[in-house]
Amino acid sequence: MPLSIAQEWKHIDEHSWTRPLWSAERCLDNDSTKGDGLYNITRAISFSTSIPREIVTEELVAQAWIKTRQLKPEVGVRFTPDQVSGANRMQYDVISSEDAERQWLEDTLVYSKSSNWRTLFNRCIGRSLTTGTRGGSALLVFVPGVEYHIAIINISHVINDATGNHALFATFLQSLLDVAYAPQPKHHIWGEEVSRLPQSSQGALEEAMGKATTEQLRLGEEHYKRQLSAFSKRYISFPIRENFRDLPRTTGYAHISLDERETNHLLKKAKSREISLTFVIVAALGVAMEKLFGTKTEEGSVFMFTCDTRRWSNPNERNIAPSMASAINFVWAPKELKTDIGSVATAGAADNVALEVYARHLQGELKAMLNTPKSVWGYSYLTPGYCGALDNVDWNQPRPAGLAVSSLNRIERGLPDKYTSKDGEHTISLAPDGYRVQLRQIDFQPWSHIYTFQGKLTVTLEFCVKYYKPEVMQRVLDSASDILKSYSCRM
Structure with missing residues (x-):
């Protein structure tokens, strides 16, 4: 995800x-387009960062939220389609403090513990902050880890002030x-976008914002980039076909069995x-x-995993739908995990060490997630979505995709030959090489299903x-x- 904007403000x-x-x-305009075709994707912006676990308390969150609201930035953002060219554009309006539209900041920011029906998922993972501006919504959630909560921000594509909400969060x-540590001067993070305006316009906007100075804008820009540092790196992603637009949307499978x-050795x-x-x-x-x-660079690359566990409430009941454990967009930066790998002599041994280092890291951060209570719909709120744009020229170009992972445990004794959930979203059937699990065919992201069948992993x-070979x-x-296999043989 680029941190810069190619086009200048006009x-x-x-x-x-x-x-x-x-x-x-x-x-993205995709196969499920309806109506005007502009607003059928679930998110515009998403990023994550680590927050020390001990400071995510109701009292501190409430204090920080109040302080954030007190900044009262006098900038409104509109997300509007250009009816002539069909191109979507972001428009900034400087709104006076007397204007009723300014009230979006005070009226729509809510601190809650997620009792809403839409956020059953959030009930599993903790508190959330949401906005409900006209045309869309934004969500910040704290995902519990061992030492840190991972703060994840997702903002809807249909929102009319996506960048403003991003900066707000x-x-x-x-x-x-x-609030939790040493009180320091507050800076207008909104300056990240403001500083991209033509020089002749910055003065007028700074004046309209009141207290914002050039120095505050500079500090805001620096802080904003620090928040998004992981996304300045290259994704490790599955390569996408060049001719995907000409191909039908069908589901493909690849599999291995030990x-x-x-299996017993492993x-x-x-x-x-x-x-x-x-x-x-x-980890493998x-x-x-x-x-x-991978890029083989010093900085390393970023993996995106969506981890999802499906468990059976009762393995003796053949008609119980699998429960959805919590999913998470997990940013995995190899550079931070390679400190134990560099001195290993052989490539095979290096793979084994890397696998164990990565596996322990994943287990430490995600074990709490995979053991959360049943959540039926919420997992979709944090998945990477279908597609995004890779550049400013061709917005039908899919973005890099992460890997979704579901663990089905031992399923051979708990399933009929074919099972389809009530909503038709998931079909599990017996195939010549084992069970196959099929989700919606419109999903862009590859899914990996892990299970044992007849004693074989x-x-x-x-x-x-359509996208992947x-x-x-x-x-x-x-x-x-x-x-x-190499890992299981080396004791």
Whole structure:
């Protein structure tokens, strides 16, 4: 996700400027388009950062929220389609403090513990902050970890002030740190966007904002970039077909199976190391992706995982739908985890060390997530969405995709030959090579399903053939299989 905006702002009138939307704010015209086709994607902007667990308390959050609201930035943002060219644009309006539209800040920001029906998911993972501006909504959630909560911000594509809400939440997170530790001067994070305006317009906007100075704008810009540092790195992602626009949307599968002996070896190895087998397999997929698609740079790249566990409430009941455990967009930066790997002599041994380092890291951060109570709908709120734009030229270009992971545990005794959930979203069926789990065909992101069938560990990749080549997906699994077999044999 780029941190810069290619196009400059253009002056409309005394109080307004406009520019084309940057890639994180664009939405994709896809197969499920309805109506005007502009607002059918779930998010415009998302980022995450780590917040020390002990400071995410009701009292401190409330204090930080009040301080954030007291900034009262006099800037409104509109997300509007250009009816002539069809291009979406972001427009800034300087709104006076007397204008009723300014009330979006005071009227729509709510602190809650997520009792809303839409946020069953949030009930599992803790408190959330939401906005409900006209045309969309934004969400900040704190995902519990061992030492840190991961603060994740998601903002709807249909929102009419996406960037403003993004800056608002970033400001709030800084306010939370300030309140919890040493009080420091508050800076207008809104300056990140303001500073991109033409020089001739900055003075007028600064004056309209009142207290904002050039120095505050500079500090705001620096802080904003620090919040988004992970997304300045390159994603490790599955390569997308160049001719995807010409291909039909169909579901493809790739899979690997370890035999019973190999499965038992791997189970014993994971148990002896006190690591969940699911995390070992997810780590193997990550190591394989890094080997095949990594950048080999000093900074490292970023993995995006959506971890999702489906458990059976009662394995003897054949008609109970799987429960959705919480999902999370997890940013995985290999550079921070490689300190124990550099001195390993052989490539095979390095893979084994990397796998264990990554697996322990994942287990430490996500164990609480995978053990959360049942949540049926909420998992979709934090998944990466279908597609986004990669650049400012072609906004039908899919963005890099992470890997979704679901662990089905031992399913052979708890399933009929075919099971379809009541809403038709999930179909689980018996295939010649084991069970297949099929989600909606409109999903863009590849899914990995982990389960045992007839005593054999099976890992399946389910993906959209429109975007991904089956042979490439199979290569990822074959590499992961080699890594797992090598790991299980080295005691």
